[in-house]
Amino acid sequence: MQNWRTELNRICLLLSLAAIVGYAVGHISWVMLISLCLYYLFNLYQLRRFNLWLNRDSSESHSEPPESFGLWGDIFDGIYRLQKQERRASSYLANIIDKAQESSAALEMAVVMINKQSNLDWWNLAAEKLLGFQFPKDRNQSITNLIRDPRFSDYFYNEIYDDTLKMDAPGESNKVLEFQIALFGEHERLMIVRDVTQLHRLESMRKDFVGNVSHELGTPITVIKGYLEAIVDNLDSLDEQWHKPIQQMRQQSLRMENIVRDLLILSSLETKGLTKTQDLIELITLFSEIENDTKQMFKDESHTFEIICDPSLRLTGKRSEIYSAISNLVVNAAKYTPAGGHIQLSAEANGGLFEIGVQDDGIGIESHHIPRLTERFYRIDGSRSSDTGGTGLGLAIVKHILARHEGDLEISSTHGEGSRFICRLPLSRASLEQSVSKTKTEALSTDT
Ligand code: ATP
Ligand code: MG
DSSP, X not given: OHHHHHHHHHHHHHHHHHHHHHHHHTOHHHHHHHHHHHHHHHHHHHHHHHHHHHTOOGGGTTOOOOXXXXXXXXXXXXXXXXXXXXXXXXXXXXXXXXXXXXXXXXXXXXXXEEOTTSBEEEEOHHHHHHHOOOTTTTTTOBHHHHSOOHHHHHHHHHOOOSSOEEEEETTEEEEEEEEEEEEETXXXXXXXXXEOHHHHHHHHHHHHHHHHHHHHHHHHHHHHHHHHHHHHHTGGGSOGGGHHHHHHHHHHHHHHHHHHHHHHHHHHHHHSOOOSSOEEXXXXXXXXXXXXXXXXXXXXXXXXXXXXXXXXXXXXXXXXHHHHHHHHHHHHHHHTSOTTOEEEEEEEEETTEEEEEXXXXXXXXXXXXXXXXXXXXXXXXXXXXXXXTOOSOHHHHHHHHHHXXXXXXXXXXXXXXXXXXXXXXXXXXXXXXXTSOHHHHHHHHHTO
């Protein structure tokens, strides 16, 4: 502003001088016109210098602005200052981008940015190695064209990215990759891909090892248990001091047999996929069978059983597995409910899911145990459970079976009042018997 005022003063001074000189020579208007033309030429000259400086070639891009004074000097300096600031900001940004690129290139996991049209935007070096992307050819290509696997397309377009996806690397069946996607910005996606071949191999080795060990232990345990049972049958012929140890040995051999049986079940659930052909299970019959078998096991406890289930309800699944899951829950309910207690089995549609519930009014579970109950070998009270012959594998088996049927287990309990275990399955697995009227079928779907 200061310079602007000085410039105006300078113009006024120039015009006054021109007026005085013009008056002296007797041609005021001519002299004033000539001085204005000179002022105009001076400005044109400065504009030209300015233009030349702005359009200098890139090798001189850091050159200082032309020397000037007054308003023009101010303009040159101001622009030079702005240029310096911008140069500093862009070199800072370039530095950050360089660092980000160098660090992402050093990563072993692939990092891929995908735009909202599902096309590739950017990827790091590891993505080229793991997924075979090529720069710049694959830029803007659709990700599902480059990773052609229906499992990947389902995962990508379903947009439920809570879990990761594990599958073979494109074109390399001996490599296992784990995909994880996160949404950001305007529906853009960041995809992280890790090579988990080694982990996958270790996991299979662990499964095989548990399966093999359990299998190999089966025969020796059966032999030991057989001999012990024979000895127990002829206990009278033995010295009194041996009675208790032999009884304990037999009890523990039974326990070992149960552990090996449960481990074998778990191992086969983990390694074998669910067969495509599944059974249409009549739930009311299944519930009655489980009730009778459990009553047989807990004859002295005289629990009362209640079954709430529409007789026409059918469940699609592997019958032996569903039997095992519900039976595990009902046996637990009987085990942890004092004599005369009440056990309820129910099946109903609820909130878009099909729920099978097992409820008891037994001892209940303290809330801090609940999240860990489905872990292998997790028992609330080890000593009490070994008395009851428990292995702590029952609920782990239930969880696995439900997961194979796209379901999960919900546990709620009040310590001292009872527990409720709910098997939540997709509603599509439930149906009503064909012969039953249409209104009943509608009732099942409107229930949700
Ligand atoms: P056990 O039940 O005898 O411990 P298990 O092999 O049946 O052996 P899980 O079925 O996995 O084991 O049960 C794990 C734990 O959960 C048990 O230790 C038990 O304390 C607790 N539990 C399971 N069901 C109930 C229930 N209905 N009421 C109270 N506690 C339960
Ligand atoms: Mg159990």
